[in-house]
Amino acid sequence: MNKNIVLIGFMGTGKSAIGRRLAARLNREFVDTDEEIERITGKTIAQLFAKYGERRFRSEEALMVKKVASRENLVVATGGGVVLNPENVRLLKESGILILLTADPEVIYRRVKRKKNRPLLEGSSDLLSRIKELMEKHGAAYQVAEFTVDTGAHTVEESVEKILGFLREKYGIQ
Template identity: 50%
Template sequence: MNIILTGFMGTGKSAVGRKLAKKLGMEYLDTDELIEEREGSKIYHIFEKKGEPYFRKLEAAIVKEVSHLDRYVISTGGGVVLKDENIEALRRNGFIICLTANPEVILKRTEKTGDRPLLNEPDPGKRIKELLRMRQAYYEKVDFSVDTSNLGMEEVIRKIEEVLRKKNESCSYRPGGT
């Protein structure tokens, strides 16, 4: 089984994912990093030169590919939830956790980098609120959510470990048993 971290940009998916994988003795993979590696270009350049539809097509192909892996912590791009087939593919062999944060926290976390193509607008705070509103129903399709607004990374990881422990305890399957 994989642990899938999804959610809006700036919620901590990559940072939490790396640390969580190490702590659990699992492999780590970031779908955005994989796309950049395969394309030989940064995400914002892909958006700039080829557009969002092209990027979403790449993203869907990567999701389909990584959904067959096992024992990975996989951080996805924030828009991966926009296609139901992405969520379905990831759920087949994964537990999907959405990291959230309030718009003000997201703005503060993302304005430092300047490499967020969807926020390249005169009022990025307004755009964050619009995108969150548009994606809310998609983010609600996950197995569990953690609001990272006022939590440190260790606290987020603790919450994830707790829900995974409860999930495993409620599972009727016992290795070697019937």
């Protein structure tokens, strides 16, 4: 089985941290789509949003999804909004197994409150309310996943073990 393992979920759910650990355990290459966009454009996600707006960022994201979907045997951490584009979802599902990482809004708040690299949260005076609003708005889009792990209830290592158990049971991936 050469399908990619694709981690989706709201910002702050641990996609990058869990993805890196999962890739190491599966002996696969790890790709973080946001990091790749930053590398290719020479700008941070926040700079892309500030200079060109969300539309331009989403267009860069769609190009990156095409790139990773054309490859095999990857563990991919996606940006939180990647599933808002149906074409991204189609490509990622075609080439991979979608795993949703979730956490309660309060957990996400604790994880992201000091970070300044979250453009969708910028300018919000009530960060927790903004997180809840975005989670509600985007929630249905995440239902495309085959398996879900609540990273607020589990450590990184426990989350990785849960994903590995699912992959072994359903796909025979060791």
